[in-house]
Amino acid sequence: MxxxxxxxxxxxxxxxxxxxxxxxxxxxxxxxxxxxxxxxxxxxxxxxxxxxxxxxxxxxxxxxxxxxxxxxxxxxxxxxxxxxxxxxxxxxxxxxxxxxxxxxxxxxxxxxxxxxxxxxxxxxxxxxxxxxxxxxPCLYMLPKGGKNRVSKGVCHCAVCSSFLTQDEQATWRPGKPRNPNAYVLKEQETRYRLRFLDIIVNPEVKFVLETAHSAVNYIRSFLDQRGFREVETAILNSKAGGAAARPFNTHHDASEMDMSLRIAPELQLKQLLVAGYNGVYEVDKQFRNEGMDLTHNPEFTTCEFYSAYSDYHDLMTMTEELLSGLVKKITGGYTVSYHSNGYDSPPVEIDFTPPFRRIEMVNGLEDTMGIELPKDLASEEANEFLKKTCEARGVYCAPPLTTSRLLDKLVGHYLEETCVNPAFIIDHPLIMSPLAKQHRSKPGLTERFELFVNKHELVNAYTELNNPVEQRDRFVQQLKDRQGGDDEAMVLDEDFVKAMEYGLPPCAGWGMGIDRLVMLLTDSLNIKEVLLCPAMKPPEAVPPPNEKGTPQA
Incomplete structure (x- = not known):
């Protein structure tokens, strides 16, 4: 049979x-x-x-x-x-x-x-x-390995085999290289849709997915030990604020009110600092109505925390302590192996040993590109200069060509590409950071940093703006960008401004994408690898796979 x-x-x-x-x-x-x-x-x-x-x-x-x-x-x-x-x-x-x-x-x-x-x-x-x-009973034939198939996807290329012990080559663990192309069930569409089957026949998948649980537990313990209080904020809101992103919109029939799924919990968490909490955090889902690719899923998990009487310097130190300690706890060391260039190429070693490199955004761009940026980046002249610079350098930016978007593209092309090991890009221009506090000694810049690992953003943090008058002015500028066609610009949130008017203490805020962190820890090149139920386009039908692990026509 x-x-x-x-x-x-x-x-x-x-x-x-x-x-x-x-x-x-x-x-x-x-x-x-x-x-x-x-x-x-x-x-x-x-x-x-x-x-x-x-x-x-x-x-x-x-x-x-x-x-x-x-x-x-x-x-x-x-x-x-x-x-x-x-x-x-x-x-x-x-x-x-x-x-x-x-x-x-x-x-x-x-x-x-x-x-x-x-x-x-x-x-x-x-x-x-x-x-x-x-x-x-199982009514289907489970896929099974043949002569050249293995149930564990440990990478056995010459480079990986040279530094893996015999036991490590037999059993994968976080931080070590792996190769899903060696799984019994390999076809991605089937694996992600029939995740239960993926876990049954590819035992390693369970350990990959459980790495997220280990990471979140470590983060919770780290923050709890420092006096932070975990909270839950609303998923449904009348306005989607706290980030530059396109929300999912819906309608609540009973109250006859349009609502949005949250894109970030930032504004509600900062209101708790107004209420008197010294430190709060939330680990939960965010929802953004944007494209899907290897590092983006419309539903994803983040950790955000806010600390009163702290600034972005404090948070950089906390970031180094948190991530280096987490990597050491989960992998046993400070380095992880990651197939940045595909599973057919040797993996790179990413070293989380602190301290992390710091790159000043404006100075870094000027030094790398050999140019001098306009002093007033909010001016029309600056916008025209950046348009011409991007065009001359072959850096494409999709409309609308706002100054913030143009700068972001240049940073991605010239600075982020240098950040394989963890590196902070710091001191962003004010025009790129509507919720961050102005730099205390550098006019036109903010006290903000982003942490990049393997050329991708992992953490975003800054000293928080706590002046309600200035905050409203920045929201108004964001509203102009939105009216100009940038549907990812922030909306004016009067409730948040009102809370600030009661007195938001000096503070700093921090956010990290959990899924991207787990991708690094598990040598996963596709975000769907680390999500139990990734978003998938509707199939015509997903037939059961045969014994070789391929779907039937």
Missing amino acids: EELDPTQYYNNRLASLASLPTSPYSQMFRVSMTFDHYREKFKGLSNGERLAETTVSLAGRVMSKRASGSKLVFYSLESAEGTIQAVSDARSLVGGNFAAVHANIKRGDVVGVSGNPGMSNRGELSIFVKEIILLA
Whole structure:
């Protein structure tokens, strides 16, 4: 039956299950311990030892089935905690015909087993089956590795193999190179749509996705230890503020009010500093109605925090401490391997050892490009100068050609490209930073920094503007940009300005994209690799893959 066409296999499996005297979908099966607990408790058994007086119950998915003659069957059972071997022989099975019981169990089925703990003669911890029950059959043929396929996507190129130990090459961990092209199920469209199947047949995916959990836990602990309070702000708002982005818009029928999904929690978090909190943070989803590419998803996770009586210098130090400590905790060191140029090329080493390099934006542009920027970057003359500069240098900027957008393109082309190891680009022009405080000693600039790693922005932070009069003026300028066609310019938020009028203490704010951080830690070139449920365009239909891991036509 295993060699049948997938559709024929599905139909035959349904017919076979329908002929059983009882339902193959069990009401309940009580497990006595997890796989981790089982391994820990019985790992000290000797080869060939079996605890005949001890009975335990485990449950898992059958990932392989192998018969040795007609009286002995070996199963590899998998759960969230890994794999345990189940050994069933005709002499020990209680209840039912041995051949009939095992004939109804196929690869992919979820089963429950009760039996005796033991160690095989070859030293593999096993459970010697007394009873095996089909709990939930799998109706499809699971993809399986052939001669040249592996279940783990550890990168085995010559460069990676040269510095990975034998154990590291067998099991991937965060910070080390990997290669999804070596997975059993490789086709991305199928993997991302059928994420449950991706996790079942590509065990490494589970560890990639769990890296986000580890990172968020570390960030929460870091901030909690420094006296920050975690809060939750509204996802639905009458106005989408706090960032330069296009929102998702909706309508609340009961209140007859247009609303937007939040694009950032910044304005609400800063109002809590007005209320008297010294430090607040939020780890949550943001929603931006923009394009999708290798590093952008319309729904993504961020961490933002705001600290009263701090400035951007303090936050640069905190950023170095947070990220270097996080990388060390999760990977065991300060460097991560990342295939920046594709999985077919050797990975680069990204070093998070502090301190991080600092690049002044305006001076850095002038030095790198060999030009002198206009002193008044808010002037029409500056805008014309930047238009001509971009055109002459072959740097394309999509309309509207605002000064902020033109500067951003030049920075991306000339400065961000130099930031492989973590580097701060600091002191942004005022025209690019509507919520940041003016620099205390550099007119026309702000106390702002962005952290770039592997040439991509990871963190954005600044000393916060706390003058309500100046804040309203900047919102008005943003409104002019919006009326000029820039639909990513910020909206005027009178509620936030009103809160500032009650007194926003001197403070600094910080935001980081969690998904991009996890991409770096897991050598993921596509943001969908680190999202449990990435946004996907509607398919015509997603057929089940065959045994080779490719979808059926």
